[in-house]
């Protein structure tokens with residue numbers, strides 16, 4: 051500790067240290083905090099919901115706040131020419147953002163995480179694990195923005211992509227080439243909730259010497275942890291369930307191998323992809339209630355899916371929680387629940403979809419997902435507008451398809467809202 055500091059942090063055992071007591075008594079140390087890092091064993095013993103509340107919560111040693119403060123500073127003072135207190139410049143690192151990164155890494159079971167400005171910047175960051183000439187296999191029904199990056203932007207930099215129906219692992223095997231270095235997985239897929247068998251695809255990737263990257267946005271680590279099935283890298287749009295309140299955009303790249311962690315950390319800083327301390331703080335706050343929120347989301351989604359499945363104006367419901375869903379058994383194996391995203395095909399076409407969507411009162415017509423409020427969206431003109439009509443059709447997205455992000459409102463109210471809106475279709 052050097053002069054000028056009025057804060058000292060120490061372990062509980064050091065409370066009896068006579069020198070420290072003198073410092074406190076003399077006012078040299080005016081504020082005292084017990085900074086206890088969680089050790090590995092403690093972390094592993096913690097249940098998920100406890101981690102959500104406690105991991106990455108960097109206890110403030112200045113005023114003993116119980117939650118992580120926001121450090122809205124671009125730069126940090128150095129102690130001397132060689133040393134600083136672990137941070138020098140916020141693009142490279144910031145205590146609030148570090149708290150969020152520790153939290154997400156722990157929830158996913160990774161060794162490192164880098165929090166980014168958006169989900170797309172997380173995906174961009176992850177693509178820097180590859181080099182020009184590499185070939186990457188991706189699902190044909192992935193998020194439209196990811197499809198746009200892979201089909202329109204990255205090919206200019208000599209990354210080659212094949213889009214296949216990944217629900218059948220045989221299609222992935224058939225698409226392998228000697229240049230295949232990556233497999234991009236989105237499960238469940240957006241918007242049709244097709245599942246990808248994480249273990250099967252990871253095994254194929256390992257044989258081929260390719261990296262697997264899973265976008266875990268739709269379920270969050272509360273409901274699915276891809277690392278447990280052999281996946282190498284996980285990405286998130288934290289805009290969705292991790293934050294959960296539709297008031298921030300952000301992303302994260304989580305790694306579990308040292309070499310990947312180092313490369314992602316390097317690129318994250320070099321390209322300047324980091325999120326702001328304010329945004330990091332919001333996501334960290336959202337994560338504390340992730341478990342209870344996901345349970346409430348799922349209760350609503352189950353009620354809505356059941357009602358829609360029996361409704362005469364609905365042709366088909368895409369929800370892995372329904373026994374009619376082709377991947378229901380796989381969902382039970384690799385997910386802890388069925389999530390709260392679902393889509394359905396309305397009987398008729400765009401006209402019927404529009405009439406119905408204009409009438410919902412609780413379900414707001416808006417893009418995005420994962421917030422506490424329910425949303426209703428039309429993939430053709432919204433989330434998947436960046437796909438060509440041919441690519442959309444190949445993925446099974448039609449003018450009948452309506453996507454719901456079920457919030458945490460009372461399930462009865464949500465069911466009633468959709469029922470009354472369907473009257474207009």
Ligand SMILES: Cc1ncc(COP(=O)(O)O)c(C=O)c1O
Pocket residue numbers: 168169170171193195196236240265267268286287288289299300301418
């Ligand atoms: C599955 C999935 N991944 C990534 C993204 C991109 O995230 P962001 O909008 O935060 O850039 C989205 C956005 O909707 C998404 O649904």
